Amino acid sequence: xxxxxxxxxxxxxxIGASFRRHRPGPERELIEWFLAEMPIDIPRGCxxxxxxxxxxxxxxxxxxxxLWNVRTTRVxxxxxxxxxxxxxxxxxxxHQLGFCHNEQLVSVFGRSVAASLGRLKSAEMIRRVGETWGxxxxxxxxxxxxxxxxxxxxxxxxxxxxxxxxxxxxxxxxYVLVPRLPRGGRLMDAAxxxxxxxxxxxxxxxxxxxxxxxxxPRSYASWLFNEWAWxxxxxxxxxxx
Numbered sequence: 751x752x753x754x755x756x757x758x759x760x761x762x763x764x765i766g767a768s769f770r771r772h773r774p775g776p777e778r779e780l781i782e783w784f785l786a787e788m789p790i791d792i793p794r795g796c797x798x799x800x801x802x803x804x805x806x807x808x809x810x811x812x813x814x815x816x817l818w819n820v821r822t823t824r825v826x827x828x829x830x831x832x833x834x835x836x837x838x839x840x841x842x843x844x845h846q847l848g849f850c851h852n853e854q855l856v857s858v859f860g861r862s863v864a865a866s867l868g869r870l871k872s873a874e875m876i877r878r879v880g881e882t883w884g885x886x887x888x889x890x891x892x893x894x895x896x897x898x899x900x901x902x903x904x905x906x907x908x909x910x911x912x913x914x915x916x917x918x919x920x921x922x923x924x925y926v927l928v929p930r931l932p933r934g935g936r937l938m939d940a941a942x943x944x945x946x947x948x949x950x951x952x953x954x955x956x957x958x959x960x961x962x963x964x965x966x967p968r969s970y971a972s973w974l975f976n977e978w979a980w981x982x983x984x985x986x987x988x989x990x991x
Contacts (some may be wrong), residue, residue: 752792755785756982757802765981766835767974770803770810780902781812783951784927790815796895799979806971808916812927813900816979822893823980829872831981835974837866841875841885842970849884894966894976900949902927907937914946920971922964925949 758769772778785800792798801814833841840859844850855863867883870876875891876883885891899917903910903926910926917924925947931937941948966972 752796753788753798753800754979754982755800755802756804756978764985765978767801767978768805769801770805772803776904777812777902780904780927780929780951781900784813784900784902784949789949790817790898792817793895795820797979797983799975799982801975801978804978806920806974808919809913811899811913811917811921812902814917814921814975815896815898815900816894816975817896817898818893818976818979819895820893822889823983825890826980827872827874829869830875830977831984833869833873833977834866835970836862837869838973838977839970840866841870841891842967842973844876844883844885845888845967849879849882852881852883855883892967892973892976893980894972896923896963897921897966897972897975899924900927901925904929907932907940911937911940911944911946914941915944918945918964918968920969920975922966922968923947927951 756767756769758771781802790798796817796819799816799818801816803810803812804814840855840863843858855867859866867876871878874886876885897920899914899921901910901914901917901924907926907928910928914924914926924945926937926941927949928937929951931948931950938948967976
């Protein structure tokens with residue numbers, strides 16, 4: 751199966767992610783409809799891992815769909831499964847800046863950076879040249895092609911847009927999922943100004959107003975989804991990618 755759905759009932763802590771338990775209500779019914787319809791195309795050679803209310807520093811996005819390239823992960827070693835959130839913060843820092851002197855990394859991350867560097871090196875994600883450390887090619891270390899965040903709301907559009915905008919700190923695309931577009935076009939105009947897309951449920955069809963797509967990884971949380979998706983396959987699908 752190219753789609754794996756993870757939530758508080760199906761995923762243990764072993765992949766490093768935690769989830770909020772489902773809360774019954776109209777928004778949950780809307781998410782369940784979306785999961786049943788799944789209006790997201792999966793490119794050839796990719797899998798999709800869907801996270802239902804994963805815990806992040808910014809809250810619990812209703813749904814995060816991660817599309818990632820299977821072939822990229824086939825050369826990854828088991829050491830990646832041991833990486834912490836702190837390690838991935840360091841990884842994103844190196845991805846942004848390139849090679850950094852060891853002293854610079856200590857000044858930013860503290861003395862514990864040595865252990866993080868060791869784990870990232872064991873995972874074959876970084877390399878050392880003299881007294882500097884730098885990332886390996888992103889094409890080797892990062893398998894994710896799209897991260898699609900979805901916030902479901904029956905009403906309270908302003909709150910939905912606020913959360914959807916917040917989700918852009920890790921997602922390449924962010925959407926609000928609503929039963930139907932309200933009259934007047936105000937939701938559409940506000941979403942467009944924020945680069946947010948809209949999915950609607952109307953007579954069992956889906957209308958999508960495309961959001962802006964941004965390059966990945968956008969933050970260390972983008973790396974989290976990269977690792978969680980891969981670990982989930984190893985943990986729950988017997989490593990069959």
